[in-house]
Amino acid sequence: VYNIAFxxxxxxxxxxxxxxxxxxxxxxxxxxxxxxxxFDSPRFSVSRLTHLLKAKAVLCPGVEITFKDHVNNTEQSWRYEKGLNDYLCEAVNGLPTLPEKPFVGNFEGDTEAVD
Structure with a gap:
């Protein structure tokens, strides 16, 4: 374990x-x-920060991100083992979907790729 301070x-x-x-x-x-x-103000938008942290967890499959708010004594964690696939399944949980089981795929060509 390492430590450095600024x-x-x-x-x-x-x-x-x-x-x-x-x-x-x-x-x-x-x-x-x-x-x-x-900074213009020492205050920042917790909702915007948590939105960005959740997005990072979606884009980095398997990485757990935890936000601890010591001012409001709250803690939130996000971890998506399969990244976008897990996020989408969570987002539509309980809603009717076609197909019933959502799918995620990718394609790679010689000069392009898409997830």
Missing amino acids: ENGEKVQDLQVVGTCGKRNTGTSVHFWPDESF
Whole structure:
């Protein structure tokens, strides 16, 4: 486990080893506090941020993204093992669909690709 710290856009602590973890217990944690000297306002839209984080989870299959809001004491996590396929199945869950089981596919040609 490594740790590094920045304040006011400057590194205040060199990268250092602070512990160990198992091969399957990995990830990255980012903690930040908006500084009014860099932002118009220290406030930000939690709903916009969570929307973007969920989109990242959809686009990165198998990656778990967790947002912890210490101001409102809430936590949200997103993980889509099959990416867009899992997201779409979640979005239409309980709704009538044709075909009944949604499908996702991809195609690759010599000069193009589509998912």
